[in-house]
Amino acid sequence: MDKKLGIYLCSGCHIGECLDMQALEKAALGECKAAVCKKHEFLCGREGLELINNDIKSEGVNTVVIGACSPRVNFDLFRFGDQVILERVNLREHVAWCHKPNDEDTQMLAEDYLRMGAIKAVKINFPEPYIAEGLTSKILIIGGGVSGLTSAFSAASLGTEVVLVEKQAELGGWVKNMHRQYPKAPPHAALEPTGLPELIDQVKKNSKITVYTSSTIEKISGEPGRFEITIKKADGTAVEKAASIIVATGWKPYDAKKLEHLSFGKHPNIITNVMMEEMVSSGRGIKTADGQRPKRIAFIQCAGSRDPNHLPYCSSVCCNVSLKQAMYCREQDPDSLVFVFYKDLRTPGHHEDFYRHAQNDAGTFLTKCEITNIDVKGNTLVVNAADTLLGKEISVEADLVVLATGMVPTALDEKVLHLAYRKGDELPQLKYGFTDSHFICFPYETERTGIYASGCARAPLDTDAARSDGTGAAMKAIQCADLISRGMATLPRFGDNTYPEMYMQRCTDCKRCTEECPFGAYDETAKGTPLPNPARCRRCGICMGSCPERIISFKNYNIEILSSMIKNFSVPDEFEEKPRILAFMCENDAYPAMDMAGLRHIEYNPHVRIIPVRCIGSVNNVLIADALSGGVDGILLIGCKHGDDYQCHFIRGSELIGKREGNLQETLQRLALEPERIKAVQLSINEYDRLPKLFSEYVEEITEMGFNPFKGM
């Protein structure tokens, strides 16, 4: 495409009072090679916008650079359709509002940004979406428990075809052994039927849903939109295709055999809550091992849960479950005594009403405590507890002890997906076998595109929460299939229709892209050459940053563009005594933080040049080397926080900077430069107040170190 560049400069919002607009216009028409450059004091006003639209219509301008406010504002006004390339140069928040007006350095900053924006616009190409052959819209759901069943039914109700694979011979998961569930609706008093038979019935009757019971997954290959699935059935195998996958593989009870300190196994009358539930739902009634109705039943909460030696987390449902089972006992025998020993009674939200109801019973006794041990004295079980509400140490005799064991995600130690992915055959786990990423803001996400976690596979949930989880996960799965069919990326770059393209002739099979891609987008051929699966890609560009041969690029985001931007800002020579710092900056967090600093008119050092990047992990070492050899005095890599509580939207982009540092330092050694010339910084979006200090301290550090000897070479 022949580009005709139009540069439009706004002097409003005090930009004009701060900068020499004439000089900027000169730069636009000169170095930036704009065919047209216009200035206006109110570019986002009707007149200003007309100015641009007229040029597009009548002058054939197809590449527009706007030198005005941040691209994060007025996005709806500066919208010129998908036939026009648009680049916004942030002269307001990043220049005029946070630097000395009518100052040589400020003017230099503005002109640099204008040149960088112009070259970027010129180098950008229109995307061509990746739409593979043989796409399906079917959804695979692994796990036929209450969450998976809800997903299946919900998806089918929107007309989506569903394949449901269940390991057991029957659908229903753990809930099928459940006698009653604790109440989920006002007045939260009476126990409720689980509603599972109705749900199973709905699923079985639905013609859109194919159910495989007694079946497991043998293999999943391919990519979102066209996963190839091999299902191992009792009598052979089946092959299915799916666009996206919901992992609803649920939970299993924590192995009570490990609870020796609670004497499990020492007496048959020490049982688990799951055993209790089965006893009641089987209709046998609550009995001790010798067939008697127990008179005194003790429930031990957090049997394994909230225990660093067992399950360090809280299983969320056990308090309500034990209150429910206490009601079973009391209903069976109104003269029985039921004890509940808890650490904290956890019945959040409306479930407090259930707690209130359940405890208001003469024969139910509760206390907070720490369990010391459970003594077995013949057929009498003695629960010893400390730090209770009734005194330092108490003992209670019981003839049945129920251990409220917690939930362990099935996927902790079982393979469920069998992905034919170079990066591993299961979903990466965050902690304790639970699979999610960015669980606060985007709860269903996993580190594998198009594969969503739902139900107890992602967090300990009760039946109600598992159902609503199933509905939400179904939505995400359908949405993924929809986006993939339109060649668009999923979270967080929703709608992005670029994808990484590789110039394979120069590939050395070093596999850095394969290893560093957080989403497992790259497999490899039999010969060991990287094999991209673009639909698995989230478009972060980490592979682009990883590739030593610079062969990975996006149509609108590549090393050439970034490199040209670096070449297009001024690097004052050593006699000017002005350092030049280049800051690569995460466009999702650090860049908005810069905007907020501007909004608050916080002044900071004018010698820093910023290049926003999709992810700090997409910054290729080559760019850093280029910049340093071009005389830039120091490089800041400002990314998101990493570690256990990572904030990076691409999971490990910012972390990779540290991992790649070895190579970087090699580069520095080769150039005979100090290691401090590169600095990685973690910055949250709300830490805009840190920026001025960060910049000034680094500039000071670099100035003390002395200028880059490559300057002016």
Add this chain to the structure above:
Amino acid sequence: MNIKKGEFVVVGGGISGIAAAVEIAEFGNKVTLIEKEASLGGRVSKMSLYFPKLCPPYCGLEIYFKRIRSNPNIQIMTLSEVANISGTPGNFTVTVRQSPRYVNAKCTGCNDCVSACPVERPSDFDYSLSKTKAVYLPHELSFPYRYVIDDKTCPGAECGKCILACKYDAIDLGMKAESVELKADAVIVATGWKPYDAQKLTNLNYGKMSNLITNVMMERLAAPNGPTKGEILRPSDNKKVERVAFVQCAGSRDENHLPYCSAVCCTASLKQVSYVKEFNKEAQVSVFYIDLRVMGRNEDFLTKIKQHDGLKFVKGKVARITEDPDTKDVWVEAEDILSGAKHRERFDMAVLATGIEPSLSGEKTCLGEQDKYGFFGSGKDGIFHIGCCHTPSDVSACVKLANGAVLKAMQCVGGRA
């Protein structure tokens, strides 16, 4: 793909409503997001950090806003409330009443009006811990990025200083309320919550002493963009806090106030403990609780917070708070149940973990049936309720319900559900 497209209305621009609107629009549906305040973001935008990751809410909000920016299918109506809903699934008519902003679409966000404005008002964003002018930008991440005039404090045309200051003719003090009718296949209601009015807790004397604050105010004190720029200074004398009490269940789990558990306050207070310890490592902190309800994997967070030195958990509900008139310190009283003695301790500042009350509690609303506490059920017949107007929830649970509601809403296209 072959999914019928429709039109939807989402009521409430907090995290639940934003999530629902964005997700539904990304299927190619048209959606109008109705927000009562001048900016999207709701309660979470006023939080300093989320538990348990201690990450800023702006981070997730920015991703959602970015998705809104790139999606012309989403229409935002701020300062708007739903006056009426009529019709059936697949064919609702939603009447929206939009209050005047007095600042029109020409606003560039240059801030000149603020410099000119002579009157101040307590900042609702900072829970009155700071002041703004009568014309103001709601906050740094305001969406839309446009100023607004508070007509309760603005003297109006007789002053008119902002009109003169604005170069872009963006101030329109004559703006009137408007009614708009929207068509919708389904409506998603996410009207959210408000902090329980702590003044109703008469034995705690909230409002009678300056160093007794609520948990939402603590969020503002800790926020870098808050009234103290993230320094945790007590209100009476801006002293750096050294002894802080966290008072759990201030209103929640209380038949006289909110009989239900607000579900998030325990973990939220643990987070605020980390604010205090981050700001002043030496600070002495006590948390008074009935049950520590830190659910699921958040237990890790509890374990982590417990490792701080100088942190005490007292099992016992605070039943009396008084002020020392000379030092303005606060005396907090509870029974330390596990030691079996009354516990009376002096603090620089105490923080009430006030609970979540549904925004529309006690109000007549056309948005659905409320239970005795003012919460909506999960919804039916094409009107779905999500987030804290349905049940007290943390952000993750809100987003999850929002995602589910999107699917249920899409089932209504063409009047199916």
Add this chain to the structure above:
Amino acid sequence: MKQSTLNPDIVFIRDVIRSGGDSVKKCYQCATCSVVCNNSPDENPFPRKEMIWTQWGLKDRLVNDPDIWLCHQCDDCSVYCPREAKPMEVLAALRKMTIAHHAVPGFFAKMFKSAGYLPILFGIPVVFLLFVLFVSGHLNIPDGEVLYSKMFSHMAINISFTAMFFLACGMAFIGGKNFWNGMKADFGEPKGETSFIGACIKVSKQIMLHSKFKECDANKSRFTSHLLVFWGFIGLLVVTALAVVSIVLYHYYPLPQTNLIKILGNVSAIAFFVGLTIMMLNRLSSKTSQSRGTFFDWVFLLDLYGVVLTGIAVEYLRVFNGGAIAYIMYFIHLVFVFFLLVYFPYSKFIHFAYRFLAMVYAVMTGREVVRT
């Protein structure tokens, strides 16, 4: 002091629930009550611990617990209780249970629990009085000017009632001693500086001034009514004693209306009557079941009322020469008086003794709260 193997007594729990403590199981142990109570000491405060002991049916601990007697029913605990568990009402129920537990013989205490035993309770004094009449040979209604001594000779009445009353006092003493020993056994021998006598004097003063009552902020009308009833009753008791003395020593009876003792008697009766009426009205207008009262409360209240009303009627029937009606009324009056004086170790009446002992114990163990 406390047994560590806990054995919930579910019968006891149901008893408490029936006796007005029906909210006890709602308590979730936040201890708001212990803090808002002005009479609750800093160490091992009440009533939080009493609530869970009751929930767990730990009867043995509770019947010897002095703290339940330190409550003066201001109701702050119930007002602020987040769970509507109404600790004040639970404590009131526990006090009844304590009285019943320590009473000797237990059979009588049991009869004060429900209206079903009422015929027996009233039957005993009727039979007893008829027996006295039979023995003294006055099993008829005398003629002429009404003079009650014509029916019951002063001697007969003094000897029989005094004997029964002293028997009751003996029973009360045993009950009180059991309670005292129970407190010491379960909650420790008092080691404080105050002697038993000193503590008794201190507590007596407090009781006379109702100073602990006054510390309750919420319930002023209870303070007034209880004070009126208390002093009215003391007045009547003194008058009765003086009357007995005047009869025995001077055979001077009935007294003229202008006699100082008579005036004291009438004033006391009025105070007593007014106080009782306020109490009754308070109970009747109360919203909660416990503060409306149980059989145990009402039977005592109505008996007091009966004593006063029949007493006044007896006096005026004599003055206005009411004939046979006067004698019947006198008989009824004596039944009420018997009820009051002989049953006192089993009725609510005995609360004064338990409260006195518990307060003395509190003073001696330093658990008394001095409000500053």
